[in-house]
Amino acid sequence: MTLKGIKVRIYPNQNQQNKIRANFGYARFVWNQMLNMMVTRYENNTEAKFLSVFTLNNLLPALKLEYPWLKDAESTSLQVVNHDLIEAYKKFFKEHQGFPKFKSSKCPKQSYQSKAVNHNIFVIDNRHLKLPKLGVLRFKSGKKITGKIKNVTIRLSSTNKFYAILLVDTEISELPKTNNSVGIDMGVADLMITSDEAKYPTIRFDKILARKKHYWEKLLVRRRLQAKKEIAWDKHNQVAEPRDLSNFKNYQKAKMMVAKYSEKTTNQRNNYLHVLTKTLVKQYDVIKIEDLKTKNLLKNHKLARAIANQSWRKLRSQLEYKCAWYGKQLVIVNPHKTSQICSNCGYDDGKHNLEVRHWICPKCGINNDRDVNAAKNILSA
Secondary structure, three states, X not given: OEXXXXXXXXXXXXXXXXXHHHHHHHHHHHHHHHHHHHHHHHHHOOOOOOOOHHHHHHHHHHHHHHOHHHHHOOHHHHHHHHHHHHHHHHHHHHOOOOOOOOOOOOOOOEEEEEEOOOOOOEEEOOOEEEEOOOEEEEEEOOOOOOOXXXXXXXXXXXXXXXXXXXXXXXXXXXXXXXXXXXXEEEOOOEEEEEXXXXXEEOOOHHHHOHHHHHHHHHHHHHHHHHHHHHHHHHHHOOOOOOOOHHHOHHHHHHHXXXXXXXXXXXXXXXXXXXXXXXXXXXXOOEEEEEOOOHHHHOOOOOOHHHHHHHOHHHHHHHHHHHHHHHOOEEEEEOOOOOOOEOOOOOOEOOOOOOOOOEEEOOOOOOEEEHHHHHHHHHHXX
């Protein structure tokens, strides 16, 4: 059995939407309260014992007595909040990652997670979903949901769309073996170049809708400035109920349009990557890719936008879990000198500038395509 995440669009009615938004607030409030308690506790006694998830869960009943409206929250979602907070603390102390931050209601993306216990989450006729505290609501999915549901994450996107991400324990059958291996070189002009000399083109999704998005971005800036002037006027004249940015419909419309174009660009890019990675997993048993340090490459300001559009890290993560699902093997290769060494004879011709796309090997005389040569070296690594 394999754990698989399935994202579906849900369509809650107005009452269910209000409950979902309220639960976002409950989860955020518990996170902030627990985080503040842990920070204060550490400031008072740096030698205090590290708290566990069990300890934080035992504090929830007392918190509900102090704040009775917390009883309306989905109970398992508050337990998940405690678990996530403890995990964030562990990453800070053990892996030296960022310290947990207080959450704000102004964040455009909100979510909470419910655990599946006592059959409180289940699918009805692949069109309706039963969720705790919400009841039955309609959803759309491109594929049939089978298997045991472990938990569900309810998420609100920046474009005010509701989604449910179901974690399902299901059976995934392995793909037939092909006895083929491939090396893949990542590029900018072409997204992927294989050792079989196949080139998968780059599609600049960030430029397809750039003109329309830029139009609304300019409107957004102008409307924000105008709104802030009117807010300042309200404060100067001591208006009884001064307005904030949420009261300006033109500003909110422009903000929504920018978010919609950004979301569409992301969806187009993700779909393209899913199609390519599934094709590779079907065709090859062993896939070798280079271990690129994207963070370092983004320091090149001339290529930063083009490199960010490629989403190499997302491409790699998709290959990782799809290879694990379908019984294929993914190998990560150090890209050191893969574009310098001749794949035919092994001669090191030294570093070439990015403008050099083809070079002739001084030793064997073969004309090497820079990217295909690198892909062949990755395959033989």
